[in-house]
Amino acid sequence: MTAQSFAFSATSVPSFSPAAPGIRLPALVVAFLVALSGVVFSPAARASAPAVASGFAEYPDPDSRWIGNPDAPVSPDNPYLALARRNAAFAARDAKPEIFWLVWGALADESELRGDSALLAKARKATDDLAARLAAKPNGHWDITILLECIRLWKKHAAADSATRARWLAAARASVEHNYTANRKGIDRAPDADWITVAPNALLQSAAVLALAGELYPEERYTDLARALVRAAATHQLPGGAFSYIRDSGPSSLYFGFDATFLGRYYQLTRDPEARRILVAMAPYTHDALANGLFESASATWWKHHWSTGGPVHGAEIVAGLSGDPVARALAEVRLSAAQRYWFSYVAMYFWRADIDISAVRPGADACRLSGNINGPLLRRGDWQVVMPQMPYGDTAVGATLTRPGLDLGFANYLEAAALPVFLKDSGSYRGRGVSIYMIPPDEAARHAGLVNEQEGWIAAGSAFHPRRAVFGEPDVPPAEGWELAQVWFADAGGLAGWLEVAPDNSALAKPAPQHTPRGVLVFGQPLTQTATAHRYETAGLTLTLSGDRIAGTRARGKNNTEAWIDFTFPTSSPAAAGYGATLTRAGHSAATIIRERGPAGILAARVTREGAPVMLIHYNTATNELRVAPAP
Structure with missing residues (x-):
C-alpha cells in the first residue's frame, strides 16, 4: 500500500476514546485496551x-x-x-x-x-x-x-x-x-x-x-x-x-x-x-x-x-x-x-507419566495474547517471538527471540534489552550500581499499557517511568533524579518497531545534574555488523535500523560486538531530551520505518510503515496511561 502521512499536532491528536472520530479501532483492540491497560500484579492480588x-x-x-x-x-x-x-x-x-x-x-x-x-x-x-x-x-x-x-x-x-x-x-x-x-x-x-x-x-x-x-x-x-x-x-x-x-x-x-x-x-x-x-x-x-x-x-x-x-x-x-x-x-x-x-x-x-499424549502439541506454538508472567503482550509466529514487559527492577520494555529448528536449548539470536539509560559517568556498560539511571521502579510498573490484536496478528505497548539507579531487589529504591522515560512498541510477524525518549521532568523536585548524559543501548545475543547504510546493522537473521534527528553516531561494542550504542547531539551543555527509533526486521520480510510524530506534551506518538502492510499510528498518553493503535485513515 502507499504510505500515508498523518501528522499529529496539538490540535489534531484524536481524543483518547474508543469512539474518537477519524480513527477506526478494530473491535479486538477496544476489548483488549480495557483488559490490558496498566496491568500490574501485586502480592495481595496474587495471594x-x-x-x-x-x-x-x-x-x-x-x-x-x-x-x-x-x-x-x-x-x-x-x-x-x-x-x-x-x-x-x-x-x-x-x-x-x-x-x-x-x-x-x-x-x-x-x-x-x-x-x-x-x-x-x-x-x-x-x-x-x-x-x-x-x-x-x-x-x-x-x-x-x-x-x-x-x-x-x-x-x-x-x-x-x-x-x-x-x-x-x-x-x-x-x-x-x-x-x-x-x-x-x-x-x-x-x-x-x-x-x-x-x-x-x-x-x-x-x-x-x-x-x-x-x-x-x-x-x-x-x-x-x-x-x-x-x-x-x-x-x-x-x-x-x-x-x-x-x-x-x-x-x-x-x-x-x-x-x-x-x-x-x-x-x-x-x-x-x-x-x-x-x-x-x-x-x-x-x-x-x-x-x-x-x-x-x-x-x-x-x-x-x-x-x-x-x-x-x-x-x-x-x-x-x-x-x-x-x-x-x-x-x-x-x-x-x-x-x-x-x-x-x-x-x-518420580513425576514422569507415560499416559500424557503429546503427539499433537509442542512448546512454542504460535500465540498472540497477554502473558500474565510479563505484565504485557506476547506475540509468537514460528521461530519469532516478541514480548513487551514492564516489571519491577527490569531494564527493558521489549524483548525478542529467534529460534531455529533443530537448535534445542539454544537461540539463533535474541534482543535482550532496548534501553535509553542516562549515564552518570563514562562506562563500557550501562548496568550495575552507580553507572547510569535506567531501572524500572516497582511503584511505576503499572505505567504500562498493552494491546493485542489476535485477528490481525500484532501487539503493541506504551510505557513510562522515572528511571532509577540500580538495586538488587531492595524494597527502598533510590529516588528519581529528574528524568522521565517514555516508549512505544509495535510488533507483528515481520519484526518490531519502537520509539524511546528520555527527557528532564520539569515537574520533578529533583533536577538532572549537568554531567547526566543519555545514550541508547540495545543488547543482542549475536554480534552486530555495520552495513553500508548509516545506523543499520545485521545480526544473525535480523536487521537493526536506528533513527532519530539527534543521533550523532552509532557503533557496535560490548563483548563480541553484541551491543548497539547510540550517541546524541545536544543543543546546549545542559541535560537535554534524547530519543531514538529502532526497527528490527526478520530475514525475508520487508523493512519497517518508525517516525516520531509531533504532538502535545505528554503524548508519545509514532508512525510505523512497512511495504505491503497498513501504516500504523501509535499514541501513548503518559499521564493517563492510555494507548491507541490503529491504521492511518
Missing part, C-alpha cells in the same frame, strides 16, 4: 487470586500410586531412570563426582551398580567428607540439601547404622539451624531478615531442606516452618503461573526449574495439598516456552537475563506430572536432551 487452571485432567492420584511418590518403584521405561543410571556410572569413575549420584548408584534398587563394594566405600567416604565440611563451615542451602538427601538414602536402604547416621545428622545440625533461623526471621518480618526470604526460589529450596530435616531428626518445627515458607512463596506467584525472581519482579527463566524442583521435592516429602495446587498452577507458564525448550529472559530483573539452561532443567516434568498438561510434558521432553548430571533429575523421575 487472593484463584488458582490458575491448566485445563487438563490431573493424575487420579490413588494412595497406592500417587504421582511423585519418592519411594515407589521406577518403571523401566522411565527416561529419567536411564539418566540416573548414566549419572551414577559417571560419578563412579569421576574424580570430583556428584555425591548424590554416588550414593544413589551404590544403594538404589534401580541402580545397575547396586552392591558394588568399591562404589559403596566411595559413597560412604564422600558422605563423611561432606558432613565434615559442613560441620566446619555450615551452609544453609546447597551442600546441606545434598547431605540430607544422601542421609535419607542411607536410611531408606538401611545401608548405614544408626550411629553413623546420627553422626552425619549432628554434623548437619548447624547448617539446618542456619536455614531455620534465617527463614524464621523472614516469616516474622524481622528488620534484619535476609534477601533470601523474599526470593521464591530460595524460599522453596529452604522448604525442601526443612522438610527433609523434619523427617530425619525428626522435629515438627522444621516441617511447620517449611509449610509457612511454601505459603510465603505462593504470594509471589504471577497470574501466568511463573514465580517472580524477587519480590514483585519478573520471572527469571532459569529459576523456573529451581521453583518446580524444590517445591516438587517438598510435596514428595509432605504431600501438602497447597504445594500440589501451586505446582498445577505453574502449568500455564510452560505455554510461554519457546520451541527450543527455553523461555525468553528480557522480562527478568536487570541482573538475571539468562538465556541458557543452568540449574534444574527438568522441573517441567514435575509440573506436567501433576497437571496433566500436554504442553508441559512436551516441554519436558525437549529438555530431556540436556541430560544434566545434577541430582535434581532424581525428583523429576
Whole structure:
C-alpha cells in the first residue's frame, strides 16, 4: 500500500476514546485496551487470586500410586531412570563426582551398580567428607540439601547404622539451624531478615531442606516452618503461573526449574495439598516456552537475563506430572536432551507419566495474547517471538527471540534489552550500581499499557517511568533524579518497531545534574555488523535500523560486538531530551520505518510503515496511561 502521512499536532491528536472520530479501532483492540491497560500484579492480588487452571485432567492420584511418590518403584521405561543410571556410572569413575549420584548408584534398587563394594566405600567416604565440611563451615542451602538427601538414602536402604547416621545428622545440625533461623526471621518480618526470604526460589529450596530435616531428626518445627515458607512463596506467584525472581519482579527463566524442583521435592516429602495446587498452577507458564525448550529472559530483573539452561532443567516434568498438561510434558521432553548430571533429575523421575499424549502439541506454538508472567503482550509466529514487559527492577520494555529448528536449548539470536539509560559517568556498560539511571521502579510498573490484536496478528505497548539507579531487589529504591522515560512498541510477524525518549521532568523536585548524559543501548545475543547504510546493522537473521534527528553516531561494542550504542547531539551543555527509533526486521520480510510524530506534551506518538502492510499510528498518553493503535485513515 502507499504510505500515508498523518501528522499529529496539538490540535489534531484524536481524543483518547474508543469512539474518537477519524480513527477506526478494530473491535479486538477496544476489548483488549480495557483488559490490558496498566496491568500490574501485586502480592495481595496474587495471594487472593484463584488458582490458575491448566485445563487438563490431573493424575487420579490413588494412595497406592500417587504421582511423585519418592519411594515407589521406577518403571523401566522411565527416561529419567536411564539418566540416573548414566549419572551414577559417571560419578563412579569421576574424580570430583556428584555425591548424590554416588550414593544413589551404590544403594538404589534401580541402580545397575547396586552392591558394588568399591562404589559403596566411595559413597560412604564422600558422605563423611561432606558432613565434615559442613560441620566446619555450615551452609544453609546447597551442600546441606545434598547431605540430607544422601542421609535419607542411607536410611531408606538401611545401608548405614544408626550411629553413623546420627553422626552425619549432628554434623548437619548447624547448617539446618542456619536455614531455620534465617527463614524464621523472614516469616516474622524481622528488620534484619535476609534477601533470601523474599526470593521464591530460595524460599522453596529452604522448604525442601526443612522438610527433609523434619523427617530425619525428626522435629515438627522444621516441617511447620517449611509449610509457612511454601505459603510465603505462593504470594509471589504471577497470574501466568511463573514465580517472580524477587519480590514483585519478573520471572527469571532459569529459576523456573529451581521453583518446580524444590517445591516438587517438598510435596514428595509432605504431600501438602497447597504445594500440589501451586505446582498445577505453574502449568500455564510452560505455554510461554519457546520451541527450543527455553523461555525468553528480557522480562527478568536487570541482573538475571539468562538465556541458557543452568540449574534444574527438568522441573517441567514435575509440573506436567501433576497437571496433566500436554504442553508441559512436551516441554519436558525437549529438555530431556540436556541430560544434566545434577541430582535434581532424581525428583523429576518420580513425576514422569507415560499416559500424557503429546503427539499433537509442542512448546512454542504460535500465540498472540497477554502473558500474565510479563505484565504485557506476547506475540509468537514460528521461530519469532516478541514480548513487551514492564516489571519491577527490569531494564527493558521489549524483548525478542529467534529460534531455529533443530537448535534445542539454544537461540539463533535474541534482543535482550532496548534501553535509553542516562549515564552518570563514562562506562563500557550501562548496568550495575552507580553507572547510569535506567531501572524500572516497582511503584511505576503499572505505567504500562498493552494491546493485542489476535485477528490481525500484532501487539503493541506504551510505557513510562522515572528511571532509577540500580538495586538488587531492595524494597527502598533510590529516588528519581529528574528524568522521565517514555516508549512505544509495535510488533507483528515481520519484526518490531519502537520509539524511546528520555527527557528532564520539569515537574520533578529533583533536577538532572549537568554531567547526566543519555545514550541508547540495545543488547543482542549475536554480534552486530555495520552495513553500508548509516545506523543499520545485521545480526544473525535480523536487521537493526536506528533513527532519530539527534543521533550523532552509532557503533557496535560490548563483548563480541553484541551491543548497539547510540550517541546524541545536544543543543546546549545542559541535560537535554534524547530519543531514538529502532526497527528490527526478520530475514525475508520487508523493512519497517518508525517516525516520531509531533504532538502535545505528554503524548508519545509514532508512525510505523512497512511495504505491503497498513501504516500504523501509535499514541501513548503518559499521564493517563492510555494507548491507541490503529491504521492511518
